[in-house]
Amino acid sequence: MPTEEGQGPLAKRTVEQLKKLEENLSARLHQVQAAGLKLDLTRGKPCAEQVALSDALDGFLAGKYTTESGQDVRNYGGLSGIPEARRLGSELMDLPADNVMVGGNSSLSLMFQSVQFALQKGLWGAGSAWRGEGQDTSKIRFLCPVPGYDRHFSICESLGIEMINIPLTDQGPDMQMAEALVKSDPSIKGIWCVPKFSNPTGCTYSDLTVERLANLANIASPDFLVMWDNAYAVHGVIEDEPLLNIFDLAVHAGTLQNLLVFASTSKITFAGSGVGFMGAETSVLKNFLSHLQYQTIGYDKVNQLRHALFLKNRLAEHMQSHAEIIRPKFVAVQSALDSGLAEDDVAKWTQPRGGYFISLDVPKGLATRIVSMAAKAGVILTPAGATFPYGKDPNDTNIRIAPTFPKLEEVESAMDILILCTRLASVQQLLLGKL
Numbered sequence: 001m002p003t004e005e006g007q008g009p010l011a012k013r014t015v016e017q018l019k020k021l022e023e024n025l026s027a028r029l030h031q032v033q034a035a036g037l038k039l040d041l042t043r044g045k046p047c048a049e050q051v052a053l054s055d056a057l058d059g060f061l062a063g064k065y066t067t068e069s070g071q072d073v074r075n076y077g078g079l080s081g082i083p084e085a086r087r088l089g090s091e092l093m094d095l096p097a098d099n100v101m102v103g104g105n106s107s108l109s110l111m112f113q114s115v116q117f118a119l120q121k122g123l124w125g126a127g128s129a130w131r132g133e134g135q136d137t138s139k140i141r142f143l144c145p146v147p148g149y150d151r152h153f154s155i156c157e158s159l160g161i162e163m164i165n166i167p168l169t170d171q172g173p174d175m176q177m178a179e180a181l182v183k184s185d186p187s188i189k190g191i192w193c194v195p196k197f198s199n200p201t202g203c204t205y206s207d208l209t210v211e212r213l214a215n216l217a218n219i220a221s222p223d224f225l226v227m228w229d230n231a232y233a234v235h236g237v238i239e240d241e242p243l244l245n246i247f248d249l250a251v252h253a254g255t256l257q258n259l260l261v262f263a264s265t266s267k268i269t270f271a272g273s274g275v276g277f278m279g280a281e282t283s284v285l286k287n288f289l290s291h292l293q294y295q296t297i298g299y300d301k302v303n304q305l306r307h308a309l310f311l312k313n314r315l316a317e318h319m320q321s322h323a324e325i326i327r328p329k330f331v332a333v334q335s336a337l338d339s340g341l342a343e344d345d346v347a348k349w350t351q352p353r354g355g356y357f358i359s360l361d362v363p364k365g366l367a368t369r370i371v372s373m374a375a376k377a378g379v380i381l382t383p384a385g386a387t388f389p390y391g392k393d394p395n396d397t398n399i400r401i402a403p404t405f406p407k408l409e410e411v412e413s414a415m416d417i418l419i420l421c422t423r424l425a426s427v428q429q430l431l432l433g434k435l
């Protein structure tokens, strides 16, 4: 949707020009509303074509249910996972297989469990629980880089952990703020990190940020946790981006016991039937498993084996196929934003090279209004505020765009409407200020 030629930033336009534009945009919005579209940009899910890349998983074992060490994967046992799957986790998380455990179909549940164990039982042995007996644990706090992943924040909320927003820059979390906060407040016990192609901005943490994060536990409370959710470790779409290996840096900094690393195959094979992984220092892993043994005798090893064999020596090629499917959708979002919003100079957006999301910042105070205008015009977006703890974006400015699931034409139509709503709401806001 081209903007009116040669008129420049909205803020520089006259009241008459803005009124005329408002009229045009409103008329267009009415037309769109009448068309009764039903489009959805909310879901950070792989599309049908992507999951189909892994259809061969079904039946892949072809009756061979034993691991290389002779274990029958159909039976009970093996809480930390079969060696083949631990090696897959090691490849994804870039740390030794001995430091990896394999969970069920969700890394998120491993994150929940590890935070819960840290709170109630302790990850570092007897007496280490954050809410242990005799400790002043009236408050446990986590740092939450924002905008961020809503389900991380929900874990904290459901476990009664207070969240502190810190800005997520294009280099990663604001480390100056993170360091100052953890230094002055020992009740801060953790930080959420999505270090590569983050959800929702798509940024990859800079080398310096990763180094500072690896050292953070040295100035924080000794039972501080870096929750390193590397969900998009191999998910380059336009191109891959390098990420420093935090595990090695933590070894060097003496903070390995303060690091938990997560990944999964959710966005590699089947989002609902993949395999989740956690990486940690050996004694931390052992403690975690000693709590976990009361919940399960072992996770689904049949799924572990078929994943390990299916992806063996072909992970990069497989991820290339994913990228080819979703790249046009990412390109469509970028070109729609460039041609539809750049000249107005009212919004800014990220240009990720991979991951699942694009983050749009609209003028302060307008995100909720734009999301609701778009809904009335037939485009469902992630609720405004969802990318912030407690669902509250203090500036009401951030909108998450998830282009992978809909068809390309749907992404294009949805973006036209989102841009239309953003422009109309911005013009109306400016007019209110000028009249």
Ligand SMILES: Cc1ncc(COP(=O)(O)O)c(C=O)c1O
Pocket (backbone or CB within 6 Å): 044, 105, 106, 107, 108, 109, 149, 194, 199, 229, 231, 263, 264, 265, 266, 271, 276
């Ligand atoms: C950053 C991040 N972590 C974790 C998940 C969920 O992972 P899993 O399916 O392994 O639970 C998602 C899904 O969108 C995500 O964006």
